[in-house]
Amino acid sequence: MTGTDTRQLAALRPRLPSPLHEVADGRFERHGVRLLLKRDDLIHPELVGNKWRKLAPNLATADGRTVVTFGGAYSNHLRAAAAAGRLLGVPTVGVVRGQELAGLPLNPSLARCAADGMRLHFVDRSTYRRKSEPETLAALLRAAGAEGAVVVPEGGSNADAVRGCRALGEELGTHADVAAVACGTGGTLAGLAAGLPRGRRALGIPVLKGGFLGGDIRRLQERAFGGPRGDWSLEDRFHHGGYARTTPGLDAFAADFEHRHGLPVERVYVAKMLYALLALTEEGAFPRGTTLAAVVTGRPFP
Helix, strand or coil: CCCCHHHHHHHCCCCCCCCEEEECCHHHHCCCCEEEEECHHHCCCCCCCHHHHHHHHHHHCCCCCCEEEEECCCCHHHHHHHHHHHHHCCCEEEEEECHHHCCCCCCHHHHHHHHCCCEEEEECHHHHHCCCCHHHHHHHHHHCCCCCCEECCHHHCCHHHHHHHHHHHHHHCCCCCEEEEEECCCHHHHHHHHHCCCCCEEEEEECCCCCCHHHHHHHHHHHHHCCCCCEEEECCCCCCCCCCCCCHHHHHHHHHHHHHHCCCCCCCCHHHHHHHHHHHHHCCCCCCCCEEEEECCCCCCC
16 A cells, blocks of 8 residues: 555545444343443444454555464454455465464365455464564564565554554543453553543453453553553453353353344454443442443454
């Protein structure tokens, strides 16, 4: 792409600000809590949810160069990056965790990436864990034939992405007392918190185990804004076993929410966030009169 990048992005016609809908749910109402859904899943049919907010700023600065990014075999981020590359004419390379996958048929997620023109480069898990080390990254780029590429981190969370997600908090403004989002790498929460007005807070629901995310979010805000921004916290109890893992209880909750509200509930992120909000409401974590905004960051694949 060239200096017209922002116009090319606008030509994709993102639906911004994304819709904000109130849902009637007696399980929340009996505790005096209102529930709003911030429908970021409706921003764009292919660059869904926070993927638009995080990828658009990065792609706008690519200036025609190849974009290299990272993810696992079922990464929503890789699929979104591949789709963005196709839509905008940007070459993309996906570095995929798991060398053992290289000789196997592509799963539906990676097949979608390949169909959108993304070149896949598989690496062993030990190397993947060290991908942020300068020497390892340089070797990965050489091996992938992508030296000189724009590197977008796993999950898309960097300073540009965090600044892009600040608009999410600005769109919510004073509509909600608490804005909740599921967290993988923390970039969306870091930006959301920065965009909310004083007196409103952001709540992150990590979908991975480990308890490491707080430090990552602080570092992201430091890089994006020069220091901490906004009022935010994390609830680490609702990962349901870890990334992309589920439980019968979570599946039943998601199916029931879909039936009640006609919303297809993505299981890796969105279901865990909604489950957490109901559990916290029933625990009395939110005073009566609280308005919650649940950010719907994606939809089920395919």
